[in-house]
Amino acid sequence: MAHPKDTTNLMDVLLQCMGAADPMLQMLEWLCDQLMEAEVSE
Numbered sequence: 001m002a003h004p005k006d007t008t009n010l011m012d013v014l015l016q017c018m019g020a021a022d023p024m025l026q027m028l029e030w031l032c033d034q035l036m037e038a039e040v041s042e
Contacts, residue, residue: 013030020026 014027017023017026017030
């Protein structure tokens, strides 16, 4: 089964995270959200 192509621009995500008070925490939260979404969609 083909998976839809994810066109998330990682540079945009990185820049958004760098603007947060705690960039590493923001990046980790984003990654966890992506993993949970991938798990649910399977």
